[in-house]
Amino acid sequence: MKALRASLFLLLVLQAAACSRIEPWVKPYERERLADPIMSWDRDPISLAYITHVRDSREGARGASGAAGGGCGCN
Amino acid sequence: MRRSAARALLALLSLTAVMNGRATVLPEDRVDFLWHRYQGGGVTIQGPAFLVRKKFAERVSLSAGYYEDMVSSASIDVLTTASPYKEKRKQYNFGADIVRGKTIYSLGYIDSNEPDYKAKTSSVGISQDMFGDLTTVTLGYQRGWNIVGERGTPAFRERADQWNYQIGLSQVVTRNLLLGASYEAISQEGFLNNPYRSIRYLDPTAGSGFSFDREIYPRTRTSNAAAIRARYYLPFRAAAYGEYRFYTDTWKIHAHTVQIGYTYPWRDIWLFDLSYRYYTQSNAEFYSDLFPRANFANFMARDKELAAFKSHDIGAAVSYQFMTKSWHFLNRGTVNFHYDFVTYRYGDFRNILAGGGAGNEPLYSFNANVMQLFVSFWF
Amino acid sequence: MFLKARMTGWRAAAVGALIASAAFAGSTRTPAPDFTLASRSGGKVELTQLRGQVVMINFWASWCGPCRQEMPLLDKMYRKYKPAGFTLVGVNVETDPKDADGYLKATPVSFPILLDTENKVSQLYNVSAMPSTVLVDRKGVVRYVHHGYKAGDENEYLDRIRALIRE
Numbered sequence: 257m258k259a260l261r262a263s264l265f266l267l268l269v270l271q272a273a274a275c276s277r278i279e280p281w282v283k284p285y286e287r288e289r290l291a292d293p294i295m296s297w298d299r300d301p302i303s304l305a306y307i308t309h310v311r312d313s314r315e316g317a318r319g320a321s322g323a324a325g326g327g328c329g330c331n
Numbered sequence: 332m333r334r335s336a337a338r339a340l341l342a343l344l345s346l347t348a349v350m351n352g353r354a355t356v357l358p359e360d361r362v363d364f365l366w367h368r369y370q371g372g373g374v375t376i377q378g379p380a381f382l383v384r385k386k387f388a389e390r391v392s393l394s395a396g397y398y399e400d401m402v403s404s405a406s407i408d409v410l411t412t413a414s415p416y417k418e419k420r421k422q423y424n425f426g427a428d429i430v431r432g433k434t435i436y437s438l439g440y441i442d443s444n445e446p447d448y449k450a451k452t453s454s455v456g457i458s459q460d461m462f463g464d465l466t467t468v469t470l471g472y473q474r475g476w477n478i479v480g481e482r483g484t485p486a487f488r489e490r491a492d493q494w495n496y497q498i499g500l501s502q503v504v505t506r507n508l509l510l511g512a513s514y515e516a517i518s519q520e521g522f523l524n525n526p527y528r529s530i531r532y533l534d535p536t537a538g539s540g541f542s543f544d545r546e547i548y549p550r551t552r553t554s555n556a557a558a559i560r561a562r563y564y565l566p567f568r569a570a571a572y573g574e575y576r577f578y579t580d581t582w583k584i585h586a587h588t589v590q591i592g593y594t595y596p597w598r599d600i601w602l603f604d605l606s607y608r609y610y611t612q613s614n615a616e617f618y619s620d621l622f623p624r625a626n627f628a629n630f631m632a633r634d635k636e637l638a639a640f641k642s643h644d645i646g647a648a649v650s651y652q653f654m655t656k657s658w659h660f661l662n663r664g665t666v667n668f669h670y671d672f673v674t675y676r677y678g679d680f681r682n683i684l685a686g687g688g689a690g691n692e693p694l695y696s697f698n699a700n701v702m703q704l705f706v707s708f709w710f
Numbered sequence: 711m712f713l714k715a716r717m718t719g720w721r722a723a724a725v726g727a728l729i730a731s732a733a734f735a736g737s738t739r740t741p742a743p744d745f746t747l748a749s750r751s752g753g754k755v756e757l758t759q760l761r762g763q764v765v766m767i768n769f770w771a772s773w774c775g776p777c778r779q780e781m782p783l784l785d786k787m788y789r790k791y792k793p794a795g796f797t798l799v800g801v802n803v804e805t806d807p808k809d810a811d812g813y814l815k816a817t818p819v820s821f822p823i824l825l826d827t828e829n830k831v832s833q834l835y836n837v838s839a840m841p842s843t844v845l846v847d848r849k850g851v852v853r854y855v856h857h858g859y860k861a862g863d864e865n866e867y868l869d870r871i872r873a874l875i876r877e
Contacts, residue, residue: 280463284840285803285832286506289564291773294594294602295509297501297562302363302382302396303669303703310369310701314675316612316637317578317586319495319515319556356775389860463838 355433355460357392360385363707371673371699373405378419380705394426400445407695408635411683412529412543416482420445433460437471447480447526452493464503471497481526489522507564517554524548530633532622533689540689544625546632549617554580558588570594578612584637586612592646602650602665607643614639620681621690635695639678646671654708662709669703739853742767742846745831747801747824750810755799755824758850764791764874765846766798766867769826769837772813773804776859777841781819783864787871788821794875795848801826803837843867847874 282290289295298304312318361384368377378399386392399422405415426439437456443449456471475493499513524546534542558576565571571593578586592606615637617630647670654664674696681692742765746756757765768784770777781800788798798821802810807825814823826832835844839857845867847853854870856863 278462280465280838282465282503282506283829283832283837284464284842285769285771285829285837287503287840288771288773288804288809289506290503290509292564292568292570294568294570294596295562295564297509297511297560300363300667300705300707302365302380302705302707303667306365306367306380306398306703307669307671307701311610314636315586315610315642316580316582316584316615317554317556317576317588317610319517319554319578320497320513320558320576321515389862 355430355435355458355464357386357389357428357430357435358384359709360392361707361709363705365703365705368702369699371701372675372697373407373410375403376400390430392428392430394424394428396424398422398424407682407684407697408528413527418445418447420448433464434458447482449478449480451476454495456497466503467501469497469499469501471495471499473497477521479522479526484526487526491519491521491523493520494518509562511560511562512558513560514555514557517552517556519552521550522548523550523552524632525634528632528634530619530622530631531683531689532625532627534625541621542625544631546634547630548632549582549630552580552582554578554584568596582637583616584612584614586610600652600655602648602652604646604648604650604669606646606648608646610642610644612640614679618679620679633680635677635680638680640675640680641678642673642675644671644673660710664706664708667703667705667707669701671699671701673699673701675699739851742844742850742852743834745834747826747831750802750807750814750823750825755822757846760797760799761850762795762848764796764848764871766796766871767801767835767844767846768798769801769803769832769835769840769842769844771803771840772809774840778813778817779861780841780859780864781817785819785821787864787867788819791871791875796871796875797821799824801831803829803832803840805829845870845874847877 293299308321363380363382365380365382366377367380369375370377378401380396380398382394382396384392384394400420402418402420403415404418409415420443422441422443424439424441426437429436435458437454437458439452439454439456441450441452441454443451452473452475454471454473456469458467458469460467473493473495475491475495477491477493479487479489479491481487495515495517497513497515500511502510502512504510528546529543530546531541531543533540536542556576556578558574560572560574562570562572572591574588574590576586576588578584578588588608588610590606590608592604595603595605597603615632617628618632618634618637619627620633620638622628622631648667650665650667652663652665654661658664675698676696677694680695681690682695683692685693687693742757744757746754749755757767766784766787768780770781772778784798784800788796800819800821800823802823803826804810805827807827810823810825824831835842841859843854843856843859844852845854845856853874856866
């Protein structure tokens with residue numbers, strides 16, 4: 257029950273944020289550099305997956321190795 | 332309570348459907364063919380990998396991949412307590428990403444198979460763009476079911492279960508700067524050690540001064556990792572990036588990871604990437620290279636993965652766009668080579684093979700060469 | 711309206727939101743702000759000079775994937791309806807015109823390309839997505855705004871253009 261309430265609350269926050277009135281300070285037409293592939297967090301997913309696997313196999317630490325986002329803001 | 336909660340959820344979802352017609356972009360369609368090779372510490376692991384991703388009706392992006400490890404191992408662990416072996420691991424992975432407005436829903440499944448370890452992982456994720464597409468929040472959940480076996484002991488069959496919880500944030504700060512943060516909690520239950528590893532303890536009755544015994548691990552492990560990262564577009568066309576991750580778990584391992592790098596495109600068809608990564612970890616609470624006597628503690632480990640060590644990784648990557656004009660249904664093609672030189676220096680794991688008396692052997696260290704050669708096509 | 715009277719609570723809220731959003735999306739009746747921009751083929755183009763024709767203003771950039779996808783379709787639309795009193799201007803929002811040049815050399819279009827290197831017109835039109843398409847009628851009134859581009863959106867454009875041409 258707690259989990260359901262917590263996830264509903266989180267969904268509410270996400271919805272509220274999706275239609276918030278905060279004006280973006282970087283306009284969509286100013287995102288040229290952010291859309292450049294060299295600014296991507298994960299340019300070659302097959303390669304990042306491999307090197308992460310190599311590290312996780314030999315190290316005690318694992319996790320928190322990536323997040324999505326950035327990009328051209330198209331559409 | 333449950334019915335009204337479900338109704339509230341339905342109302343919220345119907346709002347998303349109409350709030351704005353704008354949508355987030357799905358990942359690009361592409362196919363990659365990779366050959367990977369790791370060689371270091373007496374171990375050589377190489378093999379092919381394949382990954383393909385395609386959009387359908389601008390609504391869903393499906394991905395499928397295959398990965399293989401051909402292992403030839405004569406590592407220090409193997410040489411001290413067993414004999415060199417060869418083995419193959421095969422892995423299949425499938426994924427689906429569904430876009431709906433500013434949200435992407437993701438599903439994934441990975442199936443990994445080797446003679447003594449079978450792992451299945453299911454994942455779900457949700458990614459939401461907000462604040463004028465400047466912020467992306469990602470939530471993820473993975474569930475893993477593993478069966479651990481032991482070569483030569485068919486009766487040995489243990490389970491290990493895993494739960495991963497992730498939350499990530501990506502933030503556009505200026506037109507040149509991206510910031511990211513992520514947190515991941517992992518919970519494991521079951522048989523968590525490697526059946527081929529042994530601990531050693533001081534034994535005056537043994538010729539070498541020590542004897543081996545089996546490892547005993549706790550049957551649970553919970554970990555927390557938090558990372559921050561940044562990517563900055565330099566005034567000329569290049570990018571500098573950095574990352575820091577902090578890790579801690581219930582086995583009392585603490586680890587720090589720092590990485591910095593530089594991406595430099597040249598003449599529009601070449602891309603160079605240089606990076607340096609530093610990793611340091613403290614040993615697990617129940618780890619020791621040499622226990623004072625047999626049955627010293629309830630939990631005992633001598634797996635060097637749980638030892639105190641430092642690792643440096645210098646990486647260099649080159650990418651060449653050999654296809655600049657479209658050819659049939661292919662738009663672009665690159666050939667890529669990545670090389671990482673990695674050093675491992677252990678603070679409390681000794682090289683028994685070097686001799687010197689129990690507890691006086693030199694501390695172990697080795698270097699590894701990690702190579703990747705892959706071709707990518709966009710269509 | 712009678713639907714609302716019969717439903718209660720959350721159902722009413724959901725339906726209300728749907729109706730309100732449907733009404734909101736698309737129809738606006740404000741005059742199109744005037745602007746003058748340099749054209750890629752030389753000279754200047756002023757929006758009020760185009761009055762009498764149905765004008766489609768498309769904000770695009772060479773770095774934007776969906777924009778590039780849209781270009782050949784916009785070109786087809788332009789060539790087909792130009793004789794009927796329709797015109798299309800592609801407003802490039804990049805600060806360096808060389809980037810647009812590079813793209814257009816490989817994929818040329820026949821409609822005029824205007825250069826908004828200082829992003830003044832993008833700000834004027836409150837461009838909030840890339841690409842953005844604004845349809846202006848013969849009297850200079852904004853009749854339709856479309857954010858982004860997905861395969862199939864061009865059918866929506868065609869319907870609206872045909873309706874405005876017939877006015």
